[in-house]
Amino acid sequence: MLQIVPSIFAADFTRLGEQIRCVEDAGVTQIHVDIMDGHFVPNFTMGTPxxxxxxxxxxxxxDHHLMIEDPDTYAPIFIKAGADCISVHYEVCRNLDRTLHMIQDExxxxxxxxxxxTPISLLENVLDIVDFVLVMSVNPGYGGQQFIPNALNKVRHLARTRVERKLDFAIEIDGGVGPENIADIARAGVDWAVAGSSVFHAADPARAVREMRQAAEEALSVKV
Known part of the structure; x- marks a missing residue:
């Protein structure tokens, strides 16, 4: 079952606790937290406080997405602060397998x-290690961008590989997710769909979550 994972990057930080409780009331079980260092990506966001x-x-x-150049140093710090999931970029990890094991050990x-x-084929050697794979459907650093459709081809490849190799990692997608594409996202095989602007910029964030979840469920219930 696909989960809608609201990204607080798009939330109103003057009302952050209220907005988190709002989406919790809609049945959300996971929140996405973007960490940016101003180096790996041009934007700069929040720290451990x-x-x-x-x-x-x-x-x-x-769910903490580390868009930073030194994930090995900061992953344990965010875990200590309360992060349950840590994702790191293939593009910055010199010893990716070691970094992934370190996060799990923490x-x-x-x-x-x-x-x-980044080609999906570059992940083949770590798919038996990871707990989840996050496919970016926009270039990272800013919210509100347009969805890149080719991301779904990567998702489909991961979904096939997961079955063929009998693996159990989750597939996550982030960027441009909204009511207009959630059905295609669900059918491609995504487990966690990160949604920022389409949730927190909606007049009723809880309703936005429910409607996207319902659209995903309906898409999966239709036999092609």
Whole structure:
């Protein structure tokens, strides 16, 4: 079953606790937290104080996407602050397998992220290690971008590989996710769909979550 994972990057930080509780009421079990360092991506976002604050107001799973150049140093710090899942970019990890094992040893789920221009074939040797794979459907760094359709081809490849190799990693997608493409995303094989602007910029974020979840469920129930 596909999960809608709201990204707080798009939330109103003056009302962050309220907005998190709002999507929790819609049945959300996971929140996406974008960490940017201003180097790997041009934008700069939040540090561990935000993670600690979020952890105090919710028990849902906190999914941290590290868009940073030094994930080995900062992953344990965010885990200590309350992160349950840590994803790191293939593009910055010199020893990816070691980084993934380190995250797991620290007690979190470990994921690998690939940018739109990165071939999915480069992940073949770590798919038996990861807990999840995050496919970027926009170039990372800013919210509100247009969805890149080729991301779904990567998702389909991962879904086939997961079956063929009898693996159990989750497939996550992030960028441009909304009601107009959630059905295609669900049918491609995504487990976690990160949605920022389409949730928190909606008049009613809880309703936006419910409607996207329903659209995904309906898409999966239709036999082709």
């Amino acid at each position: 935000i993670t600690e604050s979020i952890r105090r107001v919710t028990n849902v799973q906190l 007690g979190a789920k470990a994921g690998v992220v690939i940018n739109p221009a």
